[in-house]
Amino acid sequence: MKPVIDLKVKGNFINKYKSGYPLISKDAITNPNVLKEEGRIIHLLDKNNQFIAKGYYGKQNKGLGWVLTEKQGEKIDFTFFKTKILTAINKRQSFYKDENTNAFRVFNGEGDGIGGLTIDYFDGYYLISWYSEGIYTFKELVIRAIDELGDYKAIYEKKRFDTKGQYIDDDDFLKGERGEFPIIVKENGVNYAVYLNDGAMVGVFLDQRDVRKVIRDKYAKDKNVLNTFSYTGAFSVAAALGGAMKTTSVDLAKRSKAKTIEQFSVNGIDFEQQDIIVMDVFDYFNYAKRKNLKFDLVILDPPSFARSKKRTFSTAKDYPSLIKDTIEITEKNGVIIASTNNATFGMKKFKGFIREAFSDMNVKYKILEEFSLPADFQVDRNFPQGNYLKVLVVKKSG
Known part of the structure; x- marks a missing residue:
């Protein structure tokens, strides 16, 4: 297991993070130069080395990474990801049951507790979007969590990062049965043709x-x-x-x-x-x-x-x-x-x-x-x- 990286938070940002602010921004940190390898776990500390929050290092246009928990003892492991994703899915049960809509967001980044990660649902297909190399290092945990939480036709992914913050265009299929695209999804009774395998955008x-x-x-x-x-x-x-x-x-x-x-x-x-x-x-x-x-x-x-x-x-x-x-x-x-x-x-x-x-x-x-x-x-x-x-x-x- 890789050692945790300690980041010192500037005094004027401490209360912000103690209040639950999720984005780890460069201007809030005194020692960003210690960050080398994306995906590493970060501890945010005050000037007296007192723990404030725990997150991960993953560069995207918004910052250096995201806070995941204010609990020092909480492990960022499979159980953590499974719990967050299960909680998010439970909140969307009304969407899963809606006969007129079968395309919606299942997991919305920091809004559901893990910044840099979104998961969308398209009539039985899950689409994971990764917004940094850092969050991408947790890929197997996320896929395993989806596996344990329900049936699906297939899982696709979008890697929305490279050195310039662009989309990486390669095979988006992860597992399950490859879709025959376009798939036709419903939204409030309206049909939309969707492609999960064709570049950064899916069509709606x-x-x-x-x-x-x-x-x-x-x-x-x-x-x-x-x-x-x-x-x-x-x-x-x-x-x-x-x-x-x-x-x-x-x-x-x-x-x-x-x-x-x-x-x-x-x-x-x-x-x-x-x-x-x-x-x-x-x-x-x-x-x-x-x-x-x-x-x-x-x-x-x-x-x-x-x-x-x-x-x-x-x-x-x-x-x-x-x-x-x-x-x-x-x-x-x-x-x-x-x-x-x-x-x-x-x-x-x-x-x-x-x-x-x-x-x-x-x-x-x-x-x-x-x-x-x-x-x-x-x-x-x-x-x-x-x-x-x-x-x-x-x-x-x-």
Whole structure:
């Protein structure tokens, strides 16, 4: 067994960790240079060498690793992982029993007690995502825990790390029977084609479940809908099934068109009656303005950071200008669904982006409702950054 590494916590961070803060950040530690091999167990100590918490070393963009327990005697072993995963599964029993939804998150990182690890469920298939080499060293314990806790068709994995923090693209199959992809999962009665064996993304973002449902049930009927940064068109499918007059899906990625056609098709929707456009969203805004196109419902869910040949986009600095472009092509009394998964700012700042954009355009608005992560995406109350999703339903009133 490898020796534990002692990390000294700076004085102004001690109370934070004693209060349950889970992320081990470099600026909180006086001796980060002692960290060499990821996966090693860490003890956080104060200046008097008094124990504060225990965790593991695993570098990801958020920090050096994660706290796992405040109990000095608790072992980070199979029993630890099994208990955490079993507790998480028990909390999701209502999802397992839901006949209309069979795709959801089973384990949500630090929200369920182990940062850097997520486990999703897709109609009998488990998908484990590893966010650092450190957490990956515990792989056999996690798989064994899933083995002991229930039946499944297969386990797949995504290694979302390398020296640049990117996804490692190799065979994602771990054990069980290989799936025939796509598998068709259900979410609130809607079908989505999912690929667990094809790169970093599977085809649908589970954290937007509640937003897709409200689009279908409340905002889409008889509306002309624009879905920007549309990926595989999941929002467009929800809108079409909600009775939208027409949907327009716009994304720069060439494969988005075939993927969107597939999502419409598995729901029995005639994709030829919808517009699916491969184009830079900002170029499309200019096109729509030139053609005087207007939409009743516009969905904005950009990546936190994106770079194309023409421009670089960052939600942290460019979201207000994105909203301003949107206001210009939204009908009076139309609705904008503004979303971001950027964890570096909270809902208050996001609402400030909306206020700034509408003020600059001299247009009035009203926030009708707001969403954050759904119930299966458990959040640690001591780590608000973990509740990264912010969605505002905004009505343009002038």
